[in-house]
Amino acid sequence: MANDVTQPLLEVKDLHTRFHTHRGIVQAVNGISFGIREGELVGLVGETGCGKSVTARSVLGLVRPPGRIAEGRITYDGIDLRSLSRREFRKLRGTGISFVPQNPWGALNPILRIERQFRNVIRAHTDASRQECWDMSLAMLQKVGIQGPERILKGYAHQLSGGMAQRVVMAIALVLNPRLVIADEPTTGLDVTIQRQILDMVMQLLEEERRAMLLVTHDLGVVAQYCHRVIVMYAGKIVEEGPVSEVFVEPAHPYTQALLAAIPRPGHKLVSLRGRVPSLIDYPAGCPFHDRCDFAFEPCSAEEPLLCELSTGRRSACHLSKGVSELDAR
Amino acid sequence: MRSVALRFEVAALPTPLQSSISPDFVRHFSLFAAKRLAFVPAAVLIVITLSFFIVNLVPSDAAREKAGGLASDADVAAVKHQLGLDQDIWHRYADFMSNLLTHGSLGRSYYSDRPVWQDVWLFLPSTIELIVLSLIIATVVGVGAGTIGAHFKNRFPDFVVRAFVTITQAIPDFFLGLLLIFLIFYKAGWLPAPTGQNGLLEFPEHPITHAVLFDSIVNGQWRLARSAFSHAVLPALTLGIFYSAYFAKTARSVIGTAFDSYQVEFARSLGLPDRQVLGYAFRQARTPIITYGSILFAALIGGAAIVETVFAWGGYGQFAIERILHLDIPEVQGFIMVAGLFTLIIFLVLDLLVIFLDPRVSIG
Ligand SMILES: Nc1ncnc2c1ncn2[C@@H]1O[C@H](COP(=O)(O)OP(=O)(O)OP(=O)(O)O)[C@@H](O)[C@H]1O
Ligand SMILES: [Mg+2]
Numbered sequence: 036m037a038n039d040v041t042q043p044l045l046e047v048k049d050l051h052t053r054f055h056t057h058r059g060i061v062q063a064v065n066g067i068s069f070g071i072r073e074g075e076l077v078g079l080v081g082e083t084g085c086g087k088s089v090t091a092r093s094v095l096g097l098v099r100p101p102g103r104i105a106e107g108r109i110t111y112d113g114i115d116l117r118s119l120s121r122r123e124f125r126k127l128r129g130t131g132i133s134f135v136p137q138n139p140w141g142a143l144n145p146i147l148r149i150e151r152q153f154r155n156v157i158r159a160h161t162d163a164s165r166q167e168c169w170d171m172s173l174a175m176l177q178k179v180g181i182q183g184p185e186r187i188l189k190g191y192a193h194q195l196s197g198g199m200a201q202r203v204v205m206a207i208a209l210v211l212n213p214r215l216v217i218a219d220e221p222t223t224g225l226d227v228t229i230q231r232q233i234l235d236m237v238m239q240l241l242e243e244e245r246r247a248m249l250l251v252t253h254d255l256g257v258v259a260q261y262c263h264r265v266i267v268m269y270a271g272k273i274v275e276e277g278p279v280s281e282v283f284v285e286p287a288h289p290y291t292q293a294l295l296a297a298i299p300r301p302g303h304k305l306v307s308l309r310g311r312v313p314s315l316i317d318y319p320a321g322c323p324f325h326d327r328c329d330f331a332f333e334p335c336s337a338e339e340p341l342l343c344e345l346s347t348g349r350r351s352a353c354h355l356s357k358g359v360s361e362l363d364a365r
Numbered sequence: 366m367r368s369v370a371l372r373f374e375v376a377a378l379p380t381p382l383q384s385s386i387s388p389d390f391v392r393h394f395s396l397f398a399a400k401r402l403a404f405v406p407a408a409v410l411i412v413i414t415l416s417f418f419i420v421n422l423v424p425s426d427a428a429r430e431k432a433g434g435l436a437s438d439a440d441v442a443a444v445k446h447q448l449g450l451d452q453d454i455w456h457r458y459a460d461f462m463s464n465l466l467t468h469g470s471l472g473r474s475y476y477s478d479r480p481v482w483q484d485v486w487l488f489l490p491s492t493i494e495l496i497v498l499s500l501i502i503a504t505v506v507g508v509g510a511g512t513i514g515a516h517f518k519n520r521f522p523d524f525v526v527r528a529f530v531t532i533t534q535a536i537p538d539f540f541l542g543l544l545l546i547f548l549i550f551y552k553a554g555w556l557p558a559p560t561g562q563n564g565l566l567e568f569p570e571h572p573i574t575h576a577v578l579f580d581s582i583v584n585g586q587w588r589l590a591r592s593a594f595s596h597a598v599l600p601a602l603t604l605g606i607f608y609s610a611y612f613a614k615t616a617r618s619v620i621g622t623a624f625d626s627y628q629v630e631f632a633r634s635l636g637l638p639d640r641q642v643l644g645y646a647f648r649q650a651r652t653p654i655i656t657y658g659s660i661l662f663a664a665l666i667g668g669a670a671i672v673e674t675v676f677a678w679g680g681y682g683q684f685a686i687e688r689i690l691h692l693d694i695p696e697v698q699g700f701i702m703v704a705g706l707f708t709l710i711i712f713l714v715l716d717l718l719v720i721f722l723d724p725r726v727s728i729g
Binding site: 095097099100101125126127128129130133134136137138141142143144155156159160204207208295 | 518624628631638640645648
């Protein structure tokens with residue numbers, strides 16, 4: 036049933052999210068499907084504007100007009116999220132699925148003590164007493180590696196450093212033990228050492244407690260280090276998906292190859308992608324990547340390649356998928 | 366070992382955050398207030414000077430107006446001399462300033478010979494009373510409508526709000542007043558005739574400020590208070606509805622922005638109840654809304670004049686219009702100066718309030 040081992044915790048099927056703007060309909064997410072299993076840490080990567088945040092918001096039910104989920108099915112723990120009432124969905128957020136946003140200072144309320152912000156969340160879903168709220172918050176802050184948590188709880192957001200604020204935001208998101216955490220570039224903007232410290236701590240915590248995470252990021256290094264699986268998006272679609280150990284070693288899609296080549300590494304020539312992302316309003320025919328692709332041939336501009344399974348858990352959407360490694364040698 | 370020591374140290378720090386008004390806050394705030402107040406004298410001087418020159422540089426023939434249409438040129442010249450209008454403008458400015466600085470006097474009306482200050486105290490409170498009532502209505506209706514618009518952005522309720530804004534902005538305020546008089550007094554008979562702040566046969570006793578509603582409440586004259594209230598409804602509604610359109614427009618955009626903020630998104634993503642999410646959004650929107658309300662408050666000192674006239678309110682704006690038509694220079698000067706000083710004070714209070722509400726200042 037709901038806790039069937041074979042069934043993913045989160046399952047997204049053929050999701051389409053569109054924004055109705057005065058310039059036209061923006062196909063921000065254009066028919067993506069993926070799953071996340073219990074305890075699985077999944078990275079979601081892609082260039083800016085490819086639909087990562089919109090995907091995250093769609094799952095959380097936070098797409099606001101002019102945006103709309105036009106089609107698709109999202110199931111969490113066997114529950115069809117799109118059929119939930121507003122109230123039921125609200126009850127699920129924070130307790131089942133929760134969210135870590137990008138900008139921790141922006142996300143915290145500047146006029147409420149941190150303690151109160153924890154309490155608001157806990158009380159929104161339980162009838163814990165003030166003391167219980169305090170204890171839960173304290174324990175959670177300790178878990179995310181904050182020393183002197185009493186003092187933090189009594190303070191306000193602007194008294195925190197960037198790294199501290201992000202830990203606090205994570206602790207608030209995790210305080211009711213959600214089984215799935217969606218983080219949208221949680222450490223962007225922090226300095227690299229602090230980024231690593233925070234991710235080390237959070238990812239280890241999630242791993243120990245077998246919580247799942249969808250980690251949206253630009254940083255392929257982060258995905259390689261912390262995630263089990265990676266999903267690569269391009270122009271609102273998934274172009275490649277698979278275990279980190281395979282995708283990063285032998286990327287099947289030319290776009291993934293280009294992304295990986297764009298990471299500066301000693302002993303490698305730095306390649307940057309030419310051309311621009313296609314318009315999400317007038318979606319081009321054929322493969323969305325064809326005019327930037329070094330390997331494009333006739334079918335690419337005419338027919339859109341489907342996401343095919345290459346091996347178990349490994350998918351790619353490219354007409355060349357099976358022959359890419361040979362062409363790569365050119 | 367080190368980290369244990371550190372942990373102890375941090376936890377043992379005193380927490381200066383127990384009360385929300387810390388000594389630090391008092392210091393920050395006083396410093397800011399002092400800096401802000403330092404500009405006031407210069408600003409006051411500018412306002413006073415401007416109010417003199419605006420009135421005196423506009424070509425007009427106050428002496429002929431006062432002497433009357435049938436007066437001979439010699440009569441007019443005599444009046445001119447009597448009013449001091451035959452002197453050059455710098456001389457008059459020096460007289461005006463020295464009178465103001467030494468006696469605190471703004472001169473006397475050319476017609477009634479009453480001191481200008483006396484008329485200020487007689488008429489200004491009634492206008493302020495009307496403005497306060499109007500702004501309450503404008504804020505409640507405007508912010509309410511704007512919130513609905515922002516919440517249902519580009520959906521049906523939002524179109525209704527936008528239609529309301531467009532229509533209300535297109536109708537002049539006095540016309541809206543006449544419309545309300547026609548519908549609510551004349552047709553429906555729900556409210557009394559536009560005879561000012563009270564009925565024609567009511568004579569307020571023991572006036573304190575001459576703002577009838579305020580005075581009657583302070584004096585505990587409940588019958589009069591009730592009548593004054595019902596007389597205040599239509600003019601306040603007229604201005605309230607008219608200006609709520611501007612409020613709605615501002616509120617719709619700032620609350621819309623707040624709804625899209627990280628803070629509100631995070632609150633939503635944690636499953637906070639809608640009421641609380643709205644509270645988070647309001648807090649972000651409050652500064653622009655307070656600012657907007659203050660600007661309106663200041664602008665309405667003169668801006669309410671026509672509506673005051675329509676309802677025979679007997680406020681300072683209505684009084685000023687009459688004085689302007691008679692070229693009663695000292696009274697008009699006084700009006701412009703008072704309106705200017707009033708604006709200055711409101712903006713001062715606004716600045717202090719905004720800084721007071723800023724958590725980075727008020728909390729530490
Ligand atoms: N409110 C909106 N109105 C119109 N279009 C939108 C809106 N929000 C997102 N989009 C469009 O949807 C597309 C995907 O946006 P999204 O924010 O998901 O990108 P992203 O992959 O998260 O990018 P980034 O890495 O910059 O965060 C973009 O092309 C964007 O223009
Ligand atoms: Mg994004």
